[in-house]
Amino acid sequence: MDVSQYLEIFIDETKEHLQSLNEQLLVLETEPENTETINEIFRAAHSLKGMAGTMGYKRMQRLTHDMENVFSEIRNGKMGVTADLVDVLFKGLDALEAYLSNIQESADEGTEDYEDIINQLNTILNIGLGKETAKETKKESTEAVVSAADTAANTADNTVIKYNNLTIADYEKRAIKKAEDMGINAFGITVFIQEYCILKAARAFLVFKALEELGDVIKSQPEVQDIEDEKFELDFSVILLSKVSVDKIKSTIMNVSEVKDVAIEQISVDNSEINDTVEDNNVTMETNQEKAASQTAITGKGAVAAAKQTSKPVVNRSVRVDIEKLDVLMNLVSELIIAKNGLVSISSNEKNTKNESGFNEQIEYLERVTTNLHESVMKVRMVPIESVVNRFPRMIRDLSKKLDKKMELYMTGEETELDRTVIDEIGDPLMHLLRNAADHGLESNEERVAAGKPLVGSIFLDAYQDGNNVVIEVRDDGAGINVEKVKKKAVEKGTITADQAEVMTDKEVIDLLFRPSFSTAEVISDVSGRGVGLDVVKTKIEALGGDIEAKTKLGEGSNFIIRLPLTLAIIQALMVELGPEKYAIPLGSIQTIEDVANSDIKYVHSKEVINLRGTVIPLIRLDKLLEVPKTEKQQENLTVVIVSKGDRLAGIVVDNLIGQQEIVIKSIGKYINNNKIIGGATILGDGEVALILDVNTLV
16 A cells, blocks of 8 residues: 655654653653643554554554553553653653654664563553553453454354345446456455544545555445445445455455454356346446446456555655745735836836836835845744754753763753754754763762762753854853863874974864864763764864854863854855955854054064954955955055954955845855865856855854
8 A cells, every 4th residue: 555645744743743752751750640741642642653553554553552551541540650661661762763764764664573662561551550450451351352253253244244235236236247257356345443443434545545456446335425424333345346365455454554354255246136127228327337347347446556666755855834924925926026027017118218217116126025035935944943952851861861960951042943954954963062061071970069069960052043143052060171181182192292282272272172083081982972073063063054162161061152054045245356356255244344554453473463442353364365366556444344253253354345235155066175265156146156255264
């Protein structure tokens, strides 16, 4: 049965349910009596079970079914929540996430049954319910098995009864007879649905869909419309014309979840059963229907269904959008069409004397609309960072147990929005930083008490918007980074010389942590090492157009600050000239533009600086850095663009200012290797290419 069309929806909704279960279980661990949480967990588990069953993921369905059983008994007040139970339930969630990961890769759940988790769940269930209740459960279970066996034994009789009730019209009998003559069999099938099934009509629909792959259904009892309206008990019957075997039909139907049993009987029709004495108009009608029925019996809509190759599902391609945002978008597109019509009208009236002023008005109108359109599309692409960070509380909880350290994660700014392309990539770097904070940032319980700190260590994850950037900080109140230790390690590894170590600032030493394979950890644990993975974090963030820096205070903790652009598509920029070339500087990084006299330039450590209203700012000679040919005339005053990266400032010296412009960022790929000074390129109105400067790298 082909359910690939529902795969993307299944993956998205399963992610949501698993995240909900993670969050609610964390609450349940601290508040075991919270009824609302218990009900929410039960609902999520039940939904997951139904979805997995519908998609045919039997192992996933079985595990969620056993988890649901536990939640059901907790909800009924028959057993309580224990620490062991929560641990096993979290293991169950990890197993479900592993199933989901397999499904994302190959549309298949894999072959792992996780019997150990299922056994642990059942053991806890039996202990929690007590021996007597467990016996009752076992007795009920045995009775259910016996009942199912009786049902299976009586299915043939049930089928006969059903087919006695089925009124088969003559044209249907003729179709069966004609199919029989062509080697196509007719089967009477009765499907029995489980008593606990909630959506009977949905199960019936899936059975019909499965049967259509095997042949042609020519009759159903009750009628199809009644089945759709759930106007039937726990069984329904059909007549199927097909070339496949009984076993194949049975296995296909039993593959649909919540089907209890199925009875199949091959039926045949004698010529004597077909009533030939009918009125002419009925003959015509039935002959047409007979032709249609026999024709479909021959073709069978793929009577022998070929196994369909399910390709890898496409994931992370969808964004949920508020309908109001789409309304705004639609309105702006209509405005765009009006602007286009205005320009067409002006161009067709060439003799009109008002052409020039009208043309300028239309251009201004078009500019306003396109700017609004860009902002609106940007909002549509924006996703709250919550979708990434909401899995971290569970991770910190697990690390706390694994490392035997008491710790708490505090998060703020989860509603901060980022471009979807950035959101998809930022999860792993943040996870690296949090694991580093937990493993090597925070001291052991004993060390914290000895240092007079609270026993429970604190890790902070804060997100907020700063101009055209989103800033994410990962902080801890641990031991901080030992700068001397980093220096010593760097000299040992040959990264720097002893002489260099003497003159390096603390910041320069901390930056060494972002070098590949650099770690100060005495023992590299399976959780992390301070520095392990930081080079990967830096590379990933810079690939997103962002940057990362670390601040630390020995004994008080560390702070890793990530800056990311709001969007990767369109930005406001200041266009500047440098000799014969044009460059774009993102407007979000610019503080001011200053006219500086040559005589005002001073030197600190043989580097050019200016004193701007009491602040010493280093100068960047862009023409030297980019090797641009100098202009011949020496100017008395310099045009300096003051840019910032966090709390640090720098002055970029340029030849001329062109003005502010909205530019579309285009990737330049791997053609230019320039230590990331160039962040991309843009195409100007006259077709000329201008390079975009990466201010963070420059500073």
